[in-house]
Amino acid sequence: MNKTHLLLFVSLFFGWSVFSQTLKSPEEYLGTPIGTKFHFHHQLISYVEYVAANKPENVKIHRIGYTTEGRPQMVVAIGSKENIQNLERIRQSNLQNIGLMPGQGNKNIPTIAYLSYNVHGNESVNAETSVKVIYELAAENSELVKKVLKNTIILIDPCVNPDGFDRYSQWYNRYLGQKPDLHAASVEHHEPWPGGRFNHYLFDLNRDVAWQTQKESQQRVSFYNSWMPHLHADFHEMGPNSTYYFPPSAKPFHEDLTGFQREFQETLGQYNKRAFDQNGWLYFTKENYDLFYPSYGDTYPSYNGAIAMTFEQGGGGPAGLAYKRKDGDTLTLKDRIQHSFSTSLGTLEALSDKSEKTKEEFYKFFNDAQNKxxxxxxxxxxxxxxxxxxxxxxxxxxxxxxxxxxxxxxxxxxxxxxxxxxxxxxxxxxxxxxxxxxxxxxxxxxxxxxxxxxxxxxxxxxxxxxxxxxxxxxxxxxxxSQKLSGTKTKPNFDKKTNLEKNQRVFAFVSEIKSFEESRFLAQLFKENIKIRIQETPFKASGKSFGHGTLLITRKGNEGLGENFEKKILSIAQNYDINLLPLTSGMVESGPDLGSGSVDVINPPKVGLIIGAGVSPTAAGDIWHFMDQQLQYPVTLIDGSYFSRIDLWTLDVLILPDGQYNQIVKDHKEILRWVSDGGRVILLEDANNFLAGKEGIELKPKTDSEEKESSNKIYGSRERDAISDQIPGAIYKINLDNSHPLAYGYDKNTSIIVKNKLGYEYLKNGWNVGTLGEHQSGFVGQNLKKSLKNVPVFAIQEHGNGKIIHMLESPIFRAFWFGGKLMMANAVFLVR
Ligand SMILES: [Zn+2]
Structure with a gap:
């Protein structure tokens, strides 16, 4: 029997079992040649589940939760048979070795690599690549893979942002004909607002890793912390005319990156350039992508001891399945997959070759901090x-x-x-x-x-x-500089208001101190409870109250009958609100509860403009704030039909950062509505289209800026531009806390400033928040002068309504907790 016959015999004889053990590739399973289609999330997940079911000895799925829109989030662990059997012990040992779990860990564990794909939903090459990487590793297709599997556990998140990923696929597939259209004007290269980059609430998940304000990040980072990997790779895409970026990263590096972490950046460059050099693929390193802001997918893991990095393929939203680049080349999805696949494996090989040193440095990172x-x-x-x-x-x-x-x-x-x-x-x-x-x-x-x-x-x-x-x-x-510590026992945050038995309350009083009072107020509104506010300070029951105190009187809430006390106290308890019960309407000093200085506050109907022209993340900040944090209804209104809505059905209208010249056809209509009692809240650049117009107090600063020298150096133009920038620095804001916008604040607070500001103080209006001293962060040299004597939060009264200028957002990326009360005050209390 010659070789061919033997092979035929063997495959006929063992045919069934050989076929059943052969793992199908993504192309075979999904039925489409690689790079010819953008899949839907459920299709890719179905393939991952198929692999785990058919290779249980090498692959284990960890289900970590669901996205806001209900898509599953999962991380797949891949390793040798032995390592997968010991997976839980490896995980625990790793945590024990760095003091994050009690007990003695085994130091001799495999290194743990974590690959995250597609945190930006429309950078779709990444999820498409992830299933190919999963297949390659699970099928143990090469000597390289066998080597890597021996000493590495690989955790793979095939798609960090499933909602954004499907938003892109769903849109793109709608316009695809028999062949992708290379014409730059074709709709398939022009993703509509808001694009697939963001999650459901339009947050950039790659700015949310440390803050974890979003459900997807909470579940993902919680899983990350339960493993503490030694390496984290974050796969992205950049503009389609760029080539490919891999480490070493650009400066600035954060000063706390260790020598080994810096050194490994170079190692990654050496390993990843090989395939690119061999195939003649273009790439760059050391530019654009720095390691500083702590809430990225590369920096957060770095500050958690890992070797971490970003990869960027040229492509993303505009690239579609095929794209005619400016340099004349055609970029296809297939090319993009090849590149990202190559850096995935190159990175795993680098880690595998340096696994002992990596673990040693990783343990040292944590143990040094603990000891010293x-x-x-x-x-x-x-x-x-x-x-x-x-x-x-x-x-x-x-x-x-x-x-x-x-x-x-x-x-x-x-x-x-x-x-x-x-x-x-x-x-x-x-x-x-x-x-x-x-x-x-x-x-x-x-x-x-x-x-x-x-x-x-x-x-x-x-x-x-x-x-x-x-x-x-x-x-x-x-x-x-001293080491200070106390007790782990938490102080009692749960405040209970105690009533004497059968005590009949005239009114409950709540001082506004924090965002919890805003959430309490939102809940009272939703439960149709009548609320009053006292603007003037007073003293009652031995306690002094400052500007802005909530009063919940029995009068007006007769509907609750004998349940009045019980109902109000039960809502208060949910928000840790300490209510003062009063049995009389007469106070010790200041106006009594029935005084003319007490006003009823009504629940406002709130509208939020979204859509083309509006910054998606700025709109998302407000949407998430209203819906998830304040938990108060907000109506989303697309700018495309804004000019046709009846404004008089709203009490409050919010315009997030954006360009409104195309959205607001007639600004006088807004002024008429404000005059009739409407309140418009303008954030950041939303102020620009109104500023300086007739009837508007907000005016751009006119003082002449110093003339720039005309002797600019062409070669240093990028560096010179920095002098005009403020990417985000912290400033003190001086507040007039007698104004409802600043109720509950001290005389100042801090916010992130990232705009050039540049407006005059309102002559006829309230400059409630003015820019104080710089506290932290970089400010371009040329801006230092102009960022002086400017309002940040200002209010113009117009007829019966208000124009509320917020020249910076007080609720930046949902992690700036200190500004949430002010945003809620703008919606509820500025009337
Ligand atoms: Zn990205």
Missing amino acids: GYGKYKSYIMKFNGHEAKIKALTEQLDKLHIEYSFANKKLTANGLSYQNQKEESFGIDENDLLVNTYQAKGVLTKILFEPKPYLEDSNTYDITAWALPYAFDLPTFAS
Whole structure:
């Protein structure tokens, strides 16, 4: 029998069993040649489930939750038979080795790689590539794969943003004919608003990794923290005229990246360039993609000890299945898949070859912080009294980050840097003050998220340059070089209002102090409870109340009958609201409860403009804020038909950052509605189309800017442009907290400034928030002068209504907790 006959015999004899053991490739399973179609998410997931069912000894699916729109999120673990059998023990050992789980771990475990594809939904090459990578690894198709599987567990998230991914596929497939159309004008290269990049609520999930404000990020990062991988690769796409980007990354690097992490950036370059050089594929390194802002898919893992990186294929939304590039080449989905597949395997090989050193450095990263603390400041102290709700919110954020904290259990005096005064001073620590020190496994991450002024080695960065949590949560904070810790027992956040038996309450009184009162108010509105507000300070039952106090009187709520007390208290308890019960309408000082200075506040009907011209993420910030955080109804109105709606059916209209010249056909219509009692809230650039118009108080600053020198150097034009930029810095805002917009605030707060501002103070209006001193982050040299004496939050009264100018968003990316109360005040209390 010659060889051919033997083969034929063997395959006939064992035919059935051979076929049943052969894993189908994605093309065979899905029935389409690779790169000829954008699949739907459920198709790709179906293939992943097929692989796991047919290769259970090598592949295990972890189901981590569902997206807002109900699509499954999963991470697949792939490894050798032995490693998959020991998967749970490997996971636990890894956490034990770095002090994030009690017990002694086995040091001799495989390295753990985590590959994340398609965090931006319309960068679709990535999910298409992920199933090919899963197949390649599960089928053990090559010697390289066998080598990698021996000493590596590979975790693969095939699609981080399923809702965005399907939004793109669903749109693109609608317009595809027999062949993709290369013509630049073809609709298939022009994705409509909002595009598939974002998740359901139009958040950029690659800016949300540390903050985890979105369901998808919460589930994903929770899974990440349960594994703590040694390497994380984040797969993206950039514009279709770019080539391919892989590490080493661009500067700035965050100063806290370790020598080994920096060195590994070079290693990744060496491994990944091989396939590109062999095939003649163009690429670049060391440009554009830096490692600084801590909430990306590369930096967050880096600050959690991992080797982490971004990959970018040229393509994305406009590329479709085929795209005519400016350089004349045609870029196809098939090419894009080849490149991303190649860097996936190149990266796994690099890790596999350096696995021992990687583990050693990884353990050291965590153990050093635990033993020695990390950073110049070893402890951060946040004041508790009067800030309970904000402290509670911050501890919830720290829990998501697995950062440990404690509460002071005795009074102390210490020295340290005051975040608010920006200087070293002596300060008192009181019982229950929140203490976070860097003597912990997550000490480096703690330092990076709390440090008052991150060191920026190069200002050429494309995201915010300051983020310190004490500013974001608007908490009086000190940083100290001492190691401070207290008790792990949480102070009692649940406030109960105690009534005497059968006590008949005349009115409940609630001081506005935090966003919890806004949420309480929203719930009262939804339950049709009549609410009043006292603008003038008063004193009752021995307690003093400042500007803006909520009154819930029995009068007006007769419908509740004898249930009045029980109903109001049960709602208050859900929001940890401390209500003061009064049995009389007469107060000790200030106006009585029936005074003319007390107003009824009614639940507003709120509209939000979305659609072409509006920044999707800015619209998403407000939508998520209203719907998920405040939990109050908001009507989304597309700009395309805005001019045809009846404005008089709304009380509040919100215009997020965007260009409104095409949306608002007649701004005088808005003014007529405002004059009749409407309230319009304009955020960031939404102010531009109204500013300076007749009847509008907001006017651009006129003071002549210094003339720039005409001797500019062509070769340094990119660097020079930085002088005119403010990618995002923290400023103090001085507040008039007697105005309803700033009820509940102290005399100042902090926000992220990323606009040039540049408007005059309102002459006839209320400059409620004005720009104070710079606190943290990069500001271009040329802007430093113009960012002075400008309003940030200002209100013009017009007839019976209000024009509310918010020249910066107080609720940036949903993690800026300190601004949420102001946004809620704008919607509910500025009337
Ligand atoms: Zn991306």
